[in-house]
Amino acid sequence: QSVLTQPPSVSGAPGQRVTISCTGSSSNIGAGYDVHWYQQLPGTAPKLLIYGNSNRPSGVPDRFSGSKSGTSASLAITGLQAEDEADYYCQSYDSSLSVNWVFGGGTKLTVL
């Protein structure tokens, strides 16, 4: 059971907009800790997609955006493309655990 909760799967047709939620608690996201998002294409290592809730590293298309409110965060992908099909993970910090750094369980995005 992950500290951060994500839907197991989402799907959308090419060109559509999808969102992936990441729900935490008062000891992690709700405590003000930032959320980061990672994209893992099949058979590859994770890649940083969004950092500090809403910032994109150089080279990440502006089709990807992140937001945070209260104890939750969201990743939005607009203009869905076939190459966006991947697993997406949120990550934050938790002050109540000795684990410190926590990941969501991951969301599989399927492009229909």
Place this chain on the structure above:
Amino acid sequence: EVQLVESGGGLIQPGGSLRLSCAASGFTVSSNYMSWVRQAPGKGLEWVSVIYSGGSTYYADSVKGRFTISRDNSKNTLYLQMNSLRAEDTAVYYCARAAPYDSSGYALDYWGQGTLVTVSS
């Protein structure tokens, strides 16, 4: 160019030990926070350990007392010593750099390709 290359994975019997290495290039390991993250077959990401630039180390409860993170500054290499291995430690192990993006925030901006550890008799 920043690169991280893991090695040392393999098949090991339960109760055995293994040391993973992560050779870095393009930046200095000792000046950065460095982390290990693992992924069991078909499962999600699990944070394992981190070593801060100052040398402090932290571990997930699942590995505390069995795993040790360290670095060799002269080789610019990160290590993960894994003892008393269990079947549930079977996973791809990634090393990653945690880079600061503001006064207190860190994100895992570069990842290695991963090395597979299989614990089985």
